[in-house]
Amino acid sequence: MSNSQKYIKVISILDIVFGAIGLIVGILGATGGFIVAGGGTGADVAATDAAGFGIAMILVAIASIASIITGVLGMRAAKDASKIGPVFILAAISLVISVLDAIMSIAGGKFDTSCLFSLIGSALMMWCANNVKKQNQG
Numbered sequence: 001m002s003n004s005q006k007y008i009k010v011i012s013i014l015d016i017v018f019g020a021i022g023l024i025v026g027i028l029g030a031t032g033g034f035i036v037a038g039g040g041t042g043a044d045v046a047a048t049d050a051a052g053f054g055i056a057m058i059l060v061a062i063a064s065i066a067s068i069i070t071g072v073l074g075m076r077a078a079k080d081a082s083k084i085g086p087v088f089i090l091a092a093i094s095l096v097i098s099v100l101d102a103i104m105s106i107a108g109g110k111f112d113t114s115c116l117f118s119l120i121g122s123a124l125m126m127w128c129a130n131n132v133k134k135q136n137q138g
Contacts, residue, residue, distance in 0.1 A: 004131040012074030019067030026061025091126035098122040
């Protein structure tokens, strides 16, 4: 097992763990947001904000599912380097999304550590997947 495969294994474990946490947060947040929005409080602004929060939490849940899938595929590729293709593709997609997220965060004046970790993790996963891909070809 190459160093890149070891790194992919570690990153994959982190993807699965944080993906599971994000999925739980997303589901609970979406449920809470939609309950508040549907509560008929009479405040249209609060209901609209709560519905928007619920939709945002659904997106968090979807992103978390993608993270879990990437982690599972990464674990598989860490054991068998010939299965690195899907990991490379998902890492590239994740990197593009992370870069867009960073740009939007900076433009909004709020670049936090979660955005930074997402960017670094995506870049590292793609770099390691590319190294494993090159090793298989050469």
